[in-house]
Amino acid sequence: MNIYVLLKRTFDTEEKISISNGKIEDEGAEFIINPYDEYAVEEAINLRDEHGGEVTVVTVGEEESEKQLRTALAMGADKAVLINTEEDLEDGDQFTTVKILEAFFKDKEVDIILGGNVAIDEASGQVGPRLAERLSIPYVTTITDINIDGKTVSIERDVEGDVEKVETSLPLLVTCQQGLNEPRYPSLPGIMKAKKKPLEELELDDLDLDENDVEAKTKTIEIYLPPEKEAGKVLEGEIDDQVKELVSLLKNDSKVL
Numbered sequence: 001m002n003i004y005v006l007l008k009r010t011f012d013t014e015e016k017i018s019i020s021n022g023k024i025e026d027e028g029a030e031f032i033i034n035p036y037d038e039y040a041v042e043e044a045i046n047l048r049d050e051h052g053g054e055v056t057v058v059t060v061g062e063e064e065s066e067k068q069l070r071t072a073l074a075m076g077a078d079k080a081v082l083i084n085t086e087e088d089l090e091d092g093d094q095f096t097t098v099k100i101l102e103a104f105f106k107d108k109e110v111d112i113i114l115g116g117n118v119a120i121d122e123a124s125g126q127v128g129p130r131l132a133e134r135l136s137i138p139y140v141t142t143i144t145d146i147n148i149d150g151k152t153v154s155i156e157r158d159v160e161g162d163v164e165k166v167e168t169s170l171p172l173l174v175t176c177q178q179g180l181n182e183p184r185y186p187s188l189p190g191i192m193k194a195k196k197k198p199l200e201e202l203e204l205d206d207l208d209l210d211e212n213d214v215e216a217k218t219k220t221i222e223i224y225l226p227p228e229k230e231a232g233k234v235l236e237g238e239i240d241d242q243v244k245e246l247v248s249l250l251k252n253d254s255k256v257l
């Protein structure tokens with residue numbers, strides 16, 4: 001089987017976000033594989049082990065994304081592709097990413113593409129479904145179980161806590177949800193092997209694209225942090241007095257009564 005994983009490099013979930021000059025400050029920040037994409041890598045490896053074939057992990061990003069691709073290789077993926085836009089593009093949106101991925105997949109024989117349900121930074125959840133549309137293949141989002149029998153694929157998906165069972169066929173794109181599996185940690189031999197596994201680097205030119213073809217369709221007007229929460233107020237004294245004070249605060253300060 002030709003199995004592909006869409007992998008995005010994202011901020012570490014532990015990072016404190018700061019903004020400077022209208023942009024999220026990434027200087028010195030720690031980056032990781034988008035957590036939902038770890039489920040995708042794990043499931044891709046399991047599918048390969050069960051059905052044969054190979055797993056290729058693809059990222060649209062910058063030079064530094066190589067680190068996350070090497071981690072995926074250390075987990076057990078066979079090949080990685082970095083579509084490096086660092087030189088060509090300053091900005092991009094979901095259109096940009098999907099247009100680039102569409103060009104990459106144009107000449108590929110694909111059985112299944114696995115992506116994350118959502119990227120934890122920009123969180124649009126658009127890349128997977130939009131790519132499937134462009135490739136004219138079916139897609140199923142937020143999957144928590146998958147079984148492939150020949151060309152038939154049986155899937156369970158999370159629907160806000162309920163389970164929906166879906167049957168579809170290959171070629172297919174799925175986006176992975178928490179609960180699908182437990183992503184493995186790369187082993188030491190895995191890390192050593194990953195250094196020698198193929199990591200192909202492509203630029204827009206290699207995909208017959210130029211900046212104009214992938215120009216973003218949306219523009220971010222402003223990015224800002226939520227207002228800092230004020231400290232809570234602790235009422236003291238007799239219960240009757242506290243109730244009176246609470247009602248007065250709700251009426252006069254918060255104006256919700």
Ligand SMILES: Cc1cc2nc3c(=O)[nH]c(=O)nc-3n(C[C@H](O)[C@H](O)[C@H](O)COP(=O)(O)OP(=O)(O)OC[C@H]3O[C@@H](n4cnc5c(N)ncnc54)[C@H](O)[C@@H]3O)c2cc1C
Nearest residue numbers: 006007060089091092093094115116119122124125126127
């Ligand atoms: C040239 C360029 C410059 C950009 N500049 C910025 C920037 O300055 N600041 C910023 O915050 N974002 C930037 N982006 C990222 C972009 O704005 C979106 O984050 C991106 O299109 C994905 O949307 P999303 O994060 O909402 O992903 P979602 O649609 O929520 O992601 C869902 C899944 O799609 C897949 N996926 C998403 N993105 C990628 C990817 N890049 N490669 C492979 N698979 C992917 C993953 O499987 C992921 O789990 C840039 C993108 C490009 C191409």
